[in-house]
Amino acid sequence: MTAEYLDGNALAGPLGEIFAVDVTAATGRCANCGLTGPVASLHVYGPDPGLVARCPGCDEVVLRLVRGPGTAWLDLRGAVSLRLDVPE
Amino acid sequence: MRRRLAWRAARLHEARAETATARTLVLDVPGWPGHLAGQHVDVRLTADDGYTAQRSYSLAKPADGERIELTVETVADGEVSPYLTEVIEPGDQVEIRGPVGGWFVWRPDGKAPVLLVAGGAGIVPLMAMIRARRQAGSRVPFRLIYSLRDQDGRYYADELRKPEPGLDVTYLYTRSAPPGAARPAGRVTLADLAEGGWPADFAPDCYVCGPTGFVEAAADLLLALGHTPERIRTERFGPTGD
Numbered sequence: 001m002t003a004e005y006l007d008g009n010a011l012a013g014p015l016g017e018i019f020a021v022d023v024t025a026a027t028g029r030c031a032n033c034g035l036t037g038p039v040a041s042l043h044v045y046g047p048d049p050g051l052v053a054r055c056p057g058c059d060e061v062v063l064r065l066v067r068g069p070g071t072a073w074l075d076l077r078g079a080v081s082l083r084l085d086v087p088e
Numbered sequence: 089m090r091r092r093l094a095w096r097a098a099r100l101h102e103a104r105a106e107t108a109t110a111r112t113l114v115l116d117v118p119g120w121p122g123h124l125a126g127q128h129v130d131v132r133l134t135a136d137d138g139y140t141a142q143r144s145y146s147l148a149k150p151a152d153g154e155r156i157e158l159t160v161e162t163v164a165d166g167e168v169s170p171y172l173t174e175v176i177e178p179g180d181q182v183e184i185r186g187p188v189g190g191w192f193v194w195r196p197d198g199k200a201p202v203l204l205v206a207g208g209a210g211i212v213p214l215m216a217m218i219r220a221r222r223q224a225g226s227r228v229p230f231r232l233i234y235s236l237r238d239q240d241g242r243y244y245a246d247e248l249r250k251p252e253p254g255l256d257v258t259y260l261y262t263r264s265a266p267p268g269a270a271r272p273a274g275r276v277t278l279a280d281l282a283e284g285g286w287p288a289d290f291a292p293d294c295y296v297c298g299p300t301g302f303v304e305a306a307a308d309l310l311l312a313l314g315h316t317p318e319r320i321r322t323e324r325f326g327p328t329g330d
Binding site: 005006013018020022 | 092093128129130144185186188189190191192300317321322323324325
């Protein structure tokens with residue numbers, strides 16, 4: 001990938017519309033290469049037509065988020081898991 | 089449990105120039121819940137015809153009640169930043185969503201030494217950390233390495249010039265160094281980070297913020313110096329981050 005990208009920190013606002021916890025601080029695992037790290041460290045391309053977050057290790061798509069009028073589409077097929085800190 | 093994010097109306101209280109191209113905006117945001125140093129907000133502008141554009145900006149200092157500060161650099165041909173740096177006047181409203189981002193943050197109860205590495209406008213969230221440290225009376229030692237083109241580009245120059253116990257500041261100029269400077273102008277090097285930073289043995293928390301290329305280079309150099317990936321937190325902004 002040669003295009004300029006942002007990082008997963010830029011997902012905090014768009015994902016904050018959907019989730020009540022901060023997903024960017026969660027630890028994710030790439031379904032392609034198994035790399036584990038914070039969502040904030042993903043490489044993010046966009047914002048149009050949607051936000052595409054790629055693994056910093058193998059460049060595969062981990063997460064996609066498309067926002068339409070009154071709807072958000074979230075595709076997480078590139079993530080095996082997300083580990084979140086949950087306040088007790 | 090935190091509630092999901094919603095847009096809030098914010099009103100410009102005042103604006104002050106940081107450089108020829110950057111401005112700090114002081115905004116009043118009714119209902120502002122407070123934030124951590126390093127967090128950012130999304131700013132949304134709506135045109136008369138309903139067209140909207142939004143961008144993310146880092147918060148520049150701890151909240152003062154419902155008052156927050158952002159520093160915005162003008163991006164040529166940007167959709168949002170020229171309005172914020174050249175057009176908006178006190179009393180005008182914008183919409184704000186935040187604070188967001190829970191990873192690139194420094195908490196005032198942190199115990200580890202801190203290394204801040206800024207590239208250009210990447211100083212903004214790192215300055216928020218320096219100000220949060222001061223406000224909390226933290227004695228955790230901070231070092232700031234601030235890379236930028238030349239002296240005229242410095243944000244917060246007067247504030248960073250004042251001696252502050254436990255804070256060391258090193259400037260790296262990439263285009264033109266001041267007369268008599270020992271270090272010639274150039275991009276950040278291993279020696280710069282070794283001299284201006286902390287030994288990896290001290291296990292400092294490293295925060296790197298700037299344009300994507302700068303962040304990649306600086307993070308790689310920190311790894312080469314023996315800092316562990318878990319202790320290096322990065323935030324990049326690119327052309328879409330104006």
